[in-house]
Amino acid sequence: MTILELKHISLTYDGIRNILDDISFSVQSGEIIGIVGESGSGKSTLLHVILGLIPDGSVTKGECFLFGRSASERKRRELKKLRGEEVAMIFQDTGRYMNPISRVGAQYKEYLTAHGYRGRKKCIEKEKEMLSRVHLKDTERILHAYPFELSGGMRQRVGIAMAMSLKPKLLLADEPTSALDVTMQAQVVYEMMELRRKYGTSIILVTHNIGVAACMSDKLGIMQNGKLVEWGNTGDIISCPQTEYTRTLLDSVIEIDDERMTGKNE
Amino acid sequence: MSDALLEVSHLSKSFESGNLEKGMIPAVRDVSFQINRGECLGIVGESGCGKSTLARLITLLTPADSGKIRLNGSEYMHSKDKGREIYRQIQMVFQDPFSVFSPRMQIGTFLEDGLVYYQLLTRRKAAEEAVKLMRMVELPEELLNRFPHQLSGGQLQRVVIARAISIHPSLIILDEATSALDVSVQKQILELLVRLKKEQKLTYLFIGHDLAVVRSISDRIQIMYAGSVVEELRSENLKQAVHPYSRELLDSIFSVRDRHTERIQVKTLSLADAGYEACGCQYRRRCPCAMSVCAEKVPELTKAGQEPGHTAACFLVSR
Numbered sequence: 001m002t003i004l005e006l007k008h009i010s011l012t013y014d015g016i017r018n019i020l021d022d023i024s025f026s027v028q029s030g031e032i033i034g035i036v037g038e039s040g041s042g043k044s045t046l047l048h049v050i051l052g053l054i055p056d057g058s059v060t061k062g063e064c065f066l067f068g069r070s071a072s073e074r075k076r077r078e079l080k081k082l083r084g085e086e087v088a089m090i091f092q093d094t095g096r097y098m099n100p101i102s103r104v105g106a107q108y109k110e111y112l113t114a115h116g117y118r119g120r121k122k123c124i125e126k127e128k129e130m131l132s133r134v135h136l137k138d139t140e141r142i143l144h145a146y147p148f149e150l151s152g153g154m155r156q157r158v159g160i161a162m163a164m165s166l167k168p169k170l171l172l173a174d175e176p177t178s179a180l181d182v183t184m185q186a187q188v189v190y191e192m193m194e195l196r197r198k199y200g201t202s203i204i205l206v207t208h209n210i211g212v213a214a215c216m217s218d219k220l221g222i223m224q225n226g227k228l229v230e231w232g233n234t235g236d237i238i239s240c241p242q243t244e245y246t247r248t249l250l251d252s253v254i255e256i257d258d259e260r261m262t263g264k265n266e
Numbered sequence: 267m268s269d270a271l272l273e274v275s276h277l278s279k280s281f282e283s284g285n286l287e288k289g290m291i292p293a294v295r296d297v298s299f300q301i302n303r304g305e306c307l308g309i310v311g312e313s314g315c316g317k318s319t320l321a322r323l324i325t326l327l328t329p330a331d332s333g334k335i336r337l338n339g340s341e342y343m344h345s346k347d348k349g350r351e352i353y354r355q356i357q358m359v360f361q362d363p364f365s366v367f368s369p370r371m372q373i374g375t376f377l378e379d380g381l382v383y384y385q386l387l388t389r390r391k392a393a394e395e396a397v398k399l400m401r402m403v404e405l406p407e408e409l410l411n412r413f414p415h416q417l418s419g420g421q422l423q424r425v426v427i428a429r430a431i432s433i434h435p436s437l438i439i440l441d442e443a444t445s446a447l448d449v450s451v452q453k454q455i456l457e458l459l460v461r462l463k464k465e466q467k468l469t470y471l472f473i474g475h476d477l478a479v480v481r482s483i484s485d486r487i488q489i490m491y492a493g494s495v496v497e498e499l500r501s502e503n504l505k506q507a508v509h510p511y512s513r514e515l516l517d518s519i520f521s522v523r524d525r526h527t528e529r530i531q532v533k534t535l536s537l538a539d540a541g542y543e544a545c546g547c548q549y550r551r552r553c554p555c556a557m558s559v560c561a562e563k564v565p566e567l568t569k570a571g572q573e574p575g576h577t578a579a580c581f582l583v584s585r
């Protein structure tokens with residue numbers, strides 16, 4: 001079943017430069033899509049389009065179909081309900097989306113209540129379960145803390161826990177592991193794979209970590225300058241990239257067995 | 267005279283936990299190390315283990331509870347003229363370059379301000395210097411008139427590094443400075459850092475999560491866990507790390523070349539696992555090799571392996 005279909009999406013903020021340029025692809029139920037590419041190529045913007053989090057009128061061309069219906073057909077209220085329950089997002093910089101003067105627990109509770117959780121006890125139970133899944137063991141302290149009292153990676157994990165709470169049908173994960181150490185990264189990758197295994201969740205994973213994308217995703221999209229320059233099965237792209245840009249990206253990956261940089265041959 | 271640029275000894279910092287019953291959070295505990303001139307020290311470790319706090323203690327953005335920090339042999343934590351002089355000597359680059367800029371400040375002004383304030387150049391001289399800096403970090407000159415949102419994250423990060431270097435600091439602390447960048451921009455920036463380090467004999471403290479990246483740029487690496495350094499070794503020996511936490515890190519790396527990652531074992535922690543341990547080794551509950559002594563005493567850094575400069579804080583090594 002097709003969960004999401006993007007048809008020729010173009011987007012601009014200033015009417016001059018296309019931030020997204022004629023993007024088309026579709027996502028099937030239970031599929032994991034990896035999106036990698038240039039810094040500033042429009043990856044986050046793409047996820048925001050799917051979630052309907054962009055200013056009116058900025059999409060100049062194309063349409064986005066979620067669960068078979070065009071986003072433009074849906075009412076605002078319907079869209080709001082959709083977010084969280086059907087489609088959830090892990091934001092690239094969770095810290096920026098959190099309210100700095102409200103405790104983490106309060107924000108988490110608000111999120112759950114907005115999506116049908118009733119009762120303090122039920123909320124706290126859920127919060128603790130989800131936080132411990134992302135290795136935030138000291139749940140009491142985390143829920144009691146203000147965002148600035150947590151490290152970057154701790155905030156990121158709160159965002160991940162929240163997004164996974166409602167077992168969405170589609171999970172949009174924007175750099176979910178960029179601020180995490182590698183063992184926690186492995187844990188988060190595992191939890192996302194479990195989400196798919198247990199509930200058939202489709203995932204769009206945006207990441208600079210090509211190792212993670214290669215391991216998790218069925219299909220891979222490569223973005224550069226607003227365009228989807230390559231799209232295909234992950235294995236095929238990694239083993240035989242078709243565009244110059246993809247080759248450059250793959251060649252730039254630093255691996256643990258590589259020669260160390262010495263600055264000699266420059 | 268020793269070649270140490272920065273000497274940190276027995277540095278500690280606890281935060282009050284918002285949740286009073288839980289008491290204090292020992293974010294950094296009894297950390298000692300030195301960085302030599304022209305060297306790059308890498309730090310990796312668990313998320314929340316105190317890396318950024320350590321960086322903030324060194325730059326005096328957060329006051330330490332105890333310990334000493336020396337730069338060029340002189341202690342500066344309690345010196346009178348700390349502020350400006352320390353900021354000139356120690357520059358910091360963060361993960362998110364956008365957080366450094368005010369949105370209405372042009373790139374050129376951002377570069378010039380540093381030069382005017384710290385190097386006491388005239389505006390005119392500073393403007394000339396800004397052009398040279400852009401060339402040094404391989405950015406087109408015309409970006410000088412742009413505003414931050416008109417640059418990509420990678421371009422902005424290069425501007426931040428250019429400014430940090432323009433002030434001629436003795437030490438640059440890079441806290442996850444390349445983790446938000448695509449791999450090709452990341453590589454360019456790392457190459458730039460390595461080149462400048464050589465040309466200008468710069469000294470770095472490089473904090474990161476990507477072990478391959480940290481290994482590639484650093485001369486030495488420290489691995490931190492729950493506020494303490496648990497292992498230290500030369501970068502080329504990283505794969506010979508012996509501390510069980512270091513081993514866990516090394517076993518968790520996703521590789522592009524070897525994408526069949528079934529080998530990565532995920533350990534799900536039990537819910538009962540609390541935050542910090544009151545005594546003994548902090549890692550012991552996660553440790554596959556924990557012994558009874560690990561619950562009783564705190565392991566100290568002791569010589570490990572055959573290579574010089576390799577130490578680990580683990581009873582597997584010290585007995």
Ligand SMILES: Nc1ncnc2c1ncn2[C@@H]1O[C@H](COP(=O)(O)OP(=O)(O)OP(=O)(O)O)[C@@H](O)[C@H]1O
Nearest residue numbers: 013019038039040041042043044045046415417419
């Ligand atoms: N609100 C906005 N107004 C104007 N330009 C914007 C706005 N938001 C984003 N941009 C621009 O759109 C482009 C794409 O940004 P986006 O955040 O989608 O990139 P990205 O691929 O996610 O990059 P990164 O890898 O750094 O996260 C960038 O050039 C950015 O400067």
Ligand SMILES: Nc1ncnc2c1ncn2[C@@H]1O[C@H](COP(=O)(O)OP(=O)(O)OP(=O)(O)O)[C@@H](O)[C@H]1O
Nearest residue numbers: 149150151152153281293313314315316317318319
């Ligand atoms: N201002 C503060 N108030 C209270 N606790 C704090 C404060 N700053 C940091 N902490 C706590 O100190 C510990 C260390 O945080 P720090 O930011 O140094 O971690 P880190 O190693 O940089 O982690 P990451 O890799 O996720 O960035 C964490 O438990 C954090 O919650």
Ligand SMILES: [Mg+2]
Nearest residue numbers: 043044045092
């Ligand atoms: Mg982004």
Ligand SMILES: [Mg+2]
Nearest residue numbers: 151152317318
């Ligand atoms: Mg940090």
